[in-house]
């Protein structure tokens with residue numbers, strides 16, 4: 001991935017936005033358990049962040065996916081993981097399939113307002129009994145004349161309470177589980193939708209997560225994204241964007257964690273010298289920085305291949321796995337050097353420790369990533 005003059009400029013725009021408009025409010029949003037998504041996303045739209053790789057016909061900038069990765073990487077500067085995650089739902093988790101496979105009418109009605117910052121999007125795939133096992137989900141959409149009737153329960157849905165629409169995966173036939181699913185845009189104002197109050201989470205506190213019950217919710221047949229029966233495949237394509245985005249957001253977050261820890265350890269005196277005066281501490285932080293840089297190379301390599309038109313399911317899955325694992329190591333190692341201060345709720349590293357823990361679970365657990373990698377490498381098959 002190159003860093004052109006424009007890309008360097010965009011990086012500094014995002015850093016200024018975070019320093020002036022996100023971090024000063026972050027503590028209050030975390031305490032409240034929510035941030036004002038419409039207000040913040042509208043501002044991000046003004047900065048040109050909401051549609052960097054989306055088609056120009058709908059207000060996007062029509063750039064390649066490396067720009068989404070750049071945005072994700074810079075958003076990792078936020079002192080909270082919640083905003084980069086919720087914003088990622090808006091750009092790289094809940095709308096990529098709509099942008100690629102949606103009809104012109106659907107894109108005008110739902111994608112354009114997302115890019116303009118007027119609509120908040122959510123993606124509703126997971127269910128109480130089907131998180132890792134996406135193929136086994138139970139939500140169904142039954143055709144009735146010119147409409148589909150959606151019934152089922154979705155679980156762990158980010159942005160649900162503030163969303164204007166949900167990108168829903170539902171069963172539309174009795175075909176085998178990879179061919180019986182279709183994707184729909186379901187407007188949040190439709191009758192029959194109940195969204196729970198926010199779930200009480202370990203981290204990502206200011207990103208609201210809810211359960212949604214769809215009870216006979218009617219949507220026009222034209223709100224289907226892509227072809228009937230293609231929903232599972234389209235969601236797998238959408239996951240490529242999600243995994244690259246998620247992996248990219250961890251890079252700066254981990255570096256900020258390492259740098260903040262180095263700063264603290266430089267000042268903290270023990271036995272007459274600073275904690276950072278110990279070579280063991282310096283070496284550990286150096287090792288962690290090397291690992292972050294190696295992950296960055298993997299993310300950039302996957303992104304380059306993606307931009308070149310390759311299927312990067314394998315590389316994106318590897319990057320997501322590695323990001324989740326490394327985030328656990330980095331945050332845990334750094335927290336240790338803060339002593340009791342690291343155990344305090346509002347400590348910046350303890351927040352990263354809680355927020356980034358999600359990476360090994362959300363968007364598919366580490367084990368799900370390993371399952372995909374093992375399958376693609378043919379490790380389960382006989383010679």
Ligand SMILES: Cc1cc2nc3c(=O)[nH]c(=O)nc-3n(C[C@H](O)[C@H](O)[C@H](O)COP(=O)(O)OP(=O)(O)OC[C@H]3O[C@@H](n4cnc5c(N)ncnc54)[C@H](O)[C@@H]3O)c2cc1C
Nearest residue numbers: 123124125126131132156157158361362363364365367371
């Ligand atoms: C804060 C948060 C936000 C989320 N946001 C969204 C969202 O916006 N939209 C959405 O659709 N979903 C969302 N999710 C759901 C998320 O994608 C799922 O939690 C995830 O896919 C895991 O599913 P599960 O929780 O049902 O765990 P389960 O499927 O019950 O799995 C439990 C554990 O079993 C283990 N496991 C799984 N498969 C294997 C295997 N093959 N071999 C060995 N062990 C295995 C793993 O350790 C896994 O963590 C969110 C989740 C959280 C916590």
